[in-house]
Amino acid sequence: MGRAEVCILKDLCKGCGLCIHYCPRNVLEWSDEINVMGVHPPKVVNKKECTLCNFCSLICPDLAIFIKEKLDAR
Amino acid sequence: MSIAEHPLSKYLRTELMPHIWCSGCGNGIILNAFIRALDDLQIDLNKIVVVSGIGCIGRIAGYLKLDSFHTTHGRPIAVATGIKLANPQLEVVVISGDGDLFAIGGNHFIHAARRNISIKVICANNFNYGMTGGQSGPTTPPKAVTTTTPYGNIEYPFNLVHLASAAGATYVARWTTFHVGRLIASIKKMLLRRGFSFIEVVSQCPEMYGRYNKMRSALEMMEWFKRASVVADFSDPARAEITSDRIVVGEFVDAEKPTYEELLYANIAQTTIKRT
Numbered sequence: 001m002g003r004a005e006v007c008i009l010k011d012l013c014k015g016c017g018l019c020i021h022y023c024p025r026n027v028l029e030w031s032d033e034i035n036v037m038g039v040h041p042p043k044v045v046n047k048k049e050c051t052l053c054n055f056c057s058l059i060c061p062d063l064a065i066f067i068k069e070k071l072d073a074r
Numbered sequence: 075m076s077i078a079e080h081p082l083s084k085y086l087r088t089e090l091m092p093h094i095w096c097s098g099c100g101n102g103i104i105l106n107a108f109i110r111a112l113d114d115l116q117i118d119l120n121k122i123v124v125v126s127g128i129g130c131i132g133r134i135a136g137y138l139k140l141d142s143f144h145t146t147h148g149r150p151i152a153v154a155t156g157i158k159l160a161n162p163q164l165e166v167v168v169i170s171g172d173g174d175l176f177a178i179g180g181n182h183f184i185h186a187a188r189r190n191i192s193i194k195v196i197c198a199n200n201f202n203y204g205m206t207g208g209q210s211g212p213t214t215p216p217k218a219v220t221t222t223t224p225y226g227n228i229e230y231p232f233n234l235v236h237l238a239s240a241a242g243a244t245y246v247a248r249w250t251t252f253h254v255g256r257l258i259a260s261i262k263k264m265l266l267r268r269g270f271s272f273i274e275v276v277s278q279c280p281e282m283y284g285r286y287n288k289m290r291s292a293l294e295m296m297e298w299f300k301r302a303s304v305v306a307d308f309s310d311p312a313r314a315e316i317t318s319d320r321i322v323v324g325e326f327v328d329a330e331k332p333t334y335e336e337l338l339y340a341n342i343a344q345t346t347i348k349r350t
Binding site for chain 1: 075076077079080081082086091092093095096097098099100101102103105106107110251252254255258291292293296
């Protein structure tokens, strides 16, 4: 576990919250900062729980999130 | 971090990002699914053309970094037919909305399906005319409130998958934006096959449709798709009407038939031999 790196392109996010709601492991949460769109982008709170299911990046309408797999983590 | 670092940024005109679609709009998910299908198949980008019509989803032709054409209202299939017949080696994909393909462009759609020309059509069905202010259209469900039907819609909507299969399409599928994985698989299947193929993507329009129909956000519309959708592959498309508590999704038709461009070029070859 903990192989994933969740990359969030904060300034592309429009704050729909689909990634936060549909993450099966509750990896993401609303952040306190405000981006150029005037919304709160998500932040990673539970990085170790991420299982690389990729659903957050598939369901993001703004292409603002993607997952990288860290191959040297083991 | 900028969009250039996104692993799929080579398929996008990154200078136009972020796109104009509203927060949580299903069109973004369709764009996302389409470029993921292209990436999975490693399709040569010089061999694919995307044609789009007018409407919110019509902007997709501008956002994709490949040969694309943003046509007049309702005519993407007519333009795509021309492209396919002029150069049958090209993969021609039409991505457009329900108002564009089935209201003003309804005739083009049924006749392209009847001819079985190898055009791949992805239709984003958001139940209304989102770009022009949320008027009711040919897919608005009965009793739905839109800006032109403030007391509820009294018309019966088109069942797009039934229409496509009855008109002769050889591949017909319906997914919602919630079923992204299956949608990507379906787009990949569609890109690899011959003949007229049609995918209806039931898509959320939180600003212009959801807001008036007790679904205030994209999330609530997605929850509706999740709750109401029933996966039933190869079921009868005539019974696959979209209602508030049942959205039948899945592949409905997958058939083989000689395509129009094959028959046309065979016909041309035959008549040329006769003359000489």
